[in-house]
Amino acid sequence: MDLTPTAEQEAIQASIRSFLESELPMSRVRAIAEGAPQELEAPWRRAGELGFFGLAVPSQHGGTGYSVIEEMLLFEELGRALAPGPWLGTVLAAHALAKAKGDREAARRADVQAGRSRVALIDVEEGASGSEAKDDRFTLRDLVVADAARAELLLVLHGDAVRLVETSAAGVGISSGQVFDATRPVARVSLEAVPAERLPASAHALRRIGTALSCAEAVGASARLVELSVAYASVREQFGRPIGSFQAVKHRCADMSVRAEAARAATIYATLSLRDESDDRDFQLSVAKVLAADAFVQNAADNVQNHGGMGYTWECDAHFFVKRARSFEAILGSSRRHLDAIAARLRGA
Amino acid sequence: MDIRFTPAEERFRAEARAWIEANKPTDLPDSRDLAVRRDFDVAWQRKLHDAGWAGISWPKEYGGRGATLIEQLIWFEEFARADAPEPATLFVGLNHGGPTLIACGTDEQKAEHLPRILRGDTVWCQGFSEPNAGSDLAGLQTRAVFDGDDLVVTGQKIWTSFANIAEWQELLVRTDPEAPKHKGITWVICPMDAKGIEIRPIRTMSGHDEFCEVFYDEVRIPRRNVVGRINDGWRVAMSTLSFERGTAFLAHQVRLCRMVEDLASLARVTPLATGAALDDVEIARRIARLRAEVEALRSMTYRSVSKTARTGVPSAEASIIRLFFSELQQRVAALATEILGVDLLDLDPAGSRGRSDADPVRGEWAWRFLAAFSSTIAAGSKDIQRNIIGERVLGLPR
Ligand SMILES: Cc1cc2nc3c(=O)[nH]c(=O)nc-3n(C[C@H](O)[C@H](O)[C@H](O)COP(=O)(O)OP(=O)(O)OC[C@H]3O[C@@H](n4cnc5c(N)ncnc54)[C@H](O)[C@@H]3O)c2cc1C
Numbered sequence: 001m002d003l004t005p006t007a008e009q010e011a012i013q014a015s016i017r018s019f020l021e022s023e024l025p026m027s028r029v030r031a032i033a034e035g036a037p038q039e040l041e042a043p044w045r046r047a048g049e050l051g052f053f054g055l056a057v058p059s060q061h062g063g064t065g066y067s068v069i070e071e072m073l074l075f076e077e078l079g080r081a082l083a084p085g086p087w088l089g090t091v092l093a094a095h096a097l098a099k100a101k102g103d104r105e106a107a108r109r110a111d112v113q114a115g116r117s118r119v120a121l122i123d124v125e126e127g128a129s130g131s132e133a134k135d136d137r138f139t140l141r142d143l144v145v146a147d148a149a150r151a152e153l154l155l156v157l158h159g160d161a162v163r164l165v166e167t168s169a170a171g172v173g174i175s176s177g178q179v180f181d182a183t184r185p186v187a188r189v190s191l192e193a194v195p196a197e198r199l200p201a202s203a204h205a206l207r208r209i210g211t212a213l214s215c216a217e218a219v220g221a222s223a224r225l226v227e228l229s230v231a232y233a234s235v236r237e238q239f240g241r242p243i244g245s246f247q248a249v250k251h252r253c254a255d256m257s258v259r260a261e262a263a264r265a266a267t268i269y270a271t272l273s274l275r276d277e278s279d280d281r282d283f284q285l286s287v288a289k290v291l292a293a294d295a296f297v298q299n300a301a302d303n304v305q306n307h308g309g310m311g312y313t314w315e316c317d318a319h320f321f322v323k324r325a326r327s328f329e330a331i332l333g334s335s336r337r338h339l340d341a342i343a344a345r346l347r348g349a
Numbered sequence: 350m351d352i353r354f355t356p357a358e359e360r361f362r363a364e365a366r367a368w369i370e371a372n373k374p375t376d377l378p379d380s381r382d383l384a385v386r387r388d389f390d391v392a393w394q395r396k397l398h399d400a401g402w403a404g405i406s407w408p409k410e411y412g413g414r415g416a417t418l419i420e421q422l423i424w425f426e427e428f429a430r431a432d433a434p435e436p437a438t439l440f441v442g443l444n445h446g447g448p449t450l451i452a453c454g455t456d457e458q459k460a461e462h463l464p465r466i467l468r469g470d471t472v473w474c475q476g477f478s479e480p481n482a483g484s485d486l487a488g489l490q491t492r493a494v495f496d497g498d499d500l501v502v503t504g505q506k507i508w509t510s511f512a513n514i515a516e517w518q519e520l521l522v523r524t525d526p527e528a529p530k531h532k533g534i535t536w537v538i539c540p541m542d543a544k545g546i547e548i549r550p551i552r553t554m555s556g557h558d559e560f561c562e563v564f565y566d567e568v569r570i571p572r573r574n575v576v577g578r579i580n581d582g583w584r585v586a587m588s589t590l591s592f593e594r595g596t597a598f599l600a601h602q603v604r605l606c607r608m609v610e611d612l613a614s615l616a617r618v619t620p621l622a623t624g625a626a627l628d629d630v631e632i633a634r635r636i637a638r639l640r641a642e643v644e645a646l647r648s649m650t651y652r653s654v655s656k657t658a659r660t661g662v663p664s665a666e667a668s669i670i671r672l673f674f675s676e677l678q679q680r681v682a683a684l685a686t687e688i689l690g691v692d693l694l695d696l697d698p699a700g701s702r703g704r705s706d707a708d709p710v711r712g713e714w715a716w717r718f719l720a721a722f723s724s725t726i727a728a729g730s731k732d733i734q735r736n737i738i739g740e741r742v743l744g745l746p747r
Contacts, residue, residue: 254672264652265651269352287640340634347633
């Protein structure tokens with residue numbers, strides 16, 4: 001039992017961090033959010049060259065041959081950087097395509113792993129109203145999807161089926177407008193009997209990976225929020241002393257770090273249970289989601305408060321985190337849904 | 350990273366589990382009489398000792414088990430999982446007094462006390478807090494002056510758990526009133542039967558005599574009872590704090606996890622207007638959240654022990670875990686009282702009313718609820734923990 005990263009994992013995480021600090025610093029994230037989405041293109045391509053999208057794909061399929069643990073480290077860093085872009089959909093598509101056979105799939109796989117195809121993630125419950133799978137065609141009415149407007153592909157999880165849709169296909173409607181979270185803009189997607197190739201993968205398995213990785217992203221962001229608050233509270237002075245010396249502020253920061261640490265431990269444990277296919281992996285993932293949502297939402301709010309009037313401005317980065325926290329809450333099952341899953345388990349006990 | 354234990358560790362777990370299951374006492378006395386409790390603890394500790402399980406974290410050369418950190422963690426986990434009783438009255442000797450002697454004691458002190466502590470022959474108490482020195486422990490004022498071969502102690506301690514049944518006390522006294530406050534303190538072994546000591550029990554909010562006031566009127570303690578150097582008692586006291594390294598926390602976590610299961614049992618059998626409380630969406634979600642938090646506590650503990658095992662130094666996150674645990678425990682107990690509603694008010698002290706196989710601990714919630722108040726006060730209050738996290742973990746200015 002060891003919940004600390006190995007020296008190699010530490011090195012991987014450090015190199016991802018330095019990549020993101022130079023290629024996707026907050027100034028660039030801000031530019032992307034403020035209307036220059038093309039700013040993401042170079043870092044995205046570079047991430048593809050470095051193999052970030054296929055970390056857990058076996059090397060015989062062109063991946064890096066690591067596991068979901070290294071992907072977790074990647075997503076923690078993405079969260080820390082508040083990186084825009086459809087990382088989750090793209091990484092999950094690489095997973096889904098890993099076992100696909102045939103030339104067309106191999107080409108797709110190469111495109112996804114290289115970052116040439118960006119993939120937005122769509123998660124629909126089986127039998128959800130307005131969704132229908134018939135033969136190789138898929139219909140979907142008006143769903144809110146993150147990062148759909150700039151994706152080449154849509155990865156559709158429907159019940160346990162996994163499908164890929166090209167956004168350029170006839171019958172695909174994607175409309176975007178003003179969005180709440182500009183670092184992860186949503187669009188409204190409708191599919192009208194569009195060609196949707198079925199992949200030999202399990203949507204349930206992908207949802208699990210997606211939950212683990214998005215929790216890791218939230219953990220990274222929550223920890224970053226602690227750093228931002230501590231840094232500001234150490235230099236901002238009022239009443240002749242740094243505000244971090246006031247207990248009200250100091251204790252708020254302490255609570256932020258408790259939340260971040262709880263979320264991190266839960267996420268690491270859940271991801272390891274997932275890798276090892278432990279019997280309780282779904283429970284552990286629900287635990288991680290509840291704790292990570294708590295940490296992200298609450299730390300983002302506390303960070304605004306710690307920054308005072310500055311925290312309320314557009315110029316301060318605090319609001320981007322507030323908004324992203326809500327994006328996190330909304331994907332792959334709200335906290336409420338995960339709490340209900342835990343409650344069902346308690347009822348059964 | 351790995352959540353699995355090695356085959357050797359799994360063998361250790363199987364051995365520990367089998368032994369605890371076969372040997373744990375099941376006749377925990379219902380009485381709150383400390384003398385009764387003491388006899389019970391002593392018998393249980395001797396059994397542990399004779400089978401080689403006493404002092405799981407003590408080095409082998411002092412008779413301990415010398416277990417690795419991971420083995421300690423497994424031991425505490427199994428101990429709590431079996432619901433084996435903690436020898437509560439022996440806690441200070443086993444986890445504070447003994448380890449302090451191991452770290453700082455003379456050979457004579459070690460030879461005299463360690464075997465007895467380990468066997469459960471002697472009860473120790475901790476005389477640190479004073480009426481005017483609680484969170485600010487270093488402000489303690491109980492005076493000690495040297496007179497020949499003796500140290501003469503005058504002053505008062507308070508909140509001393511089990512002082513009325515203890516033979517020995519780890520006592521902090523001020524030996525140099527002129528020095529800066531951390532520099533004039535001495536750590537001394539005080540025999541509780543010495544002339545001039547008066548002990549008055551203090552009743553707690555749950556109605557039990559758990560801790561005491563202790564008065565010292567020119568109490569003579571032999572100089573050879575000083576542990577570590579004179580005026581270096583602060584460092585001696587702090588050296589013990591790093592001894593336990595967080596593994597015992599697993600026992601707390603497992604017991605708290607069981608408490609959440611108890612909470613679900615309570616909610617399953619307690620009717621609301623609309624059906625069982627556990628079928629109420631709001632209550633079910635609140636219990637589920639507590640269940641999630643207690644699970645996260647385990648992962649945090651595993652992680653902190655992993656870090657310590659890797660680096661050899663106690664992890665800085667210990668305060669984070671303590672704070673998270675103590676507040677969580679209060680939330681669990683508070684929700685139980687809420688679910689009980691008016692039934693809480695009608696619970697008999699023996700805790701038997703309304704008890705059933707489906708809800709075996711119904712009567713204990715009142716006591717658990719009250720007892721939980723102490724967890725954010727004793728051994729460093731929650732505010733002090735937040736100060737420590739803010740200043741030592743996060744590096745915020747004082
Ligand atoms: C059940 C129980 C058993 C105990 N057993 C023992 C024992 O065996 N031996 C022993 O020596 N002691 C024992 N104690 C004492 C315990 O260690 C003290 O109660 C504790 O250190 C707090 O000190 P205090 O009670 O003087 O409270 P105070 O220090 O007076 O604190 C009162 C309040 O002020 C807050 N506060 C104080 N300082 C600060 C600060 N700097 N910043 C923010 N808030 C602050 C505290 O958080 C608390 O809420 C026991 C206590 C309990 C409850």
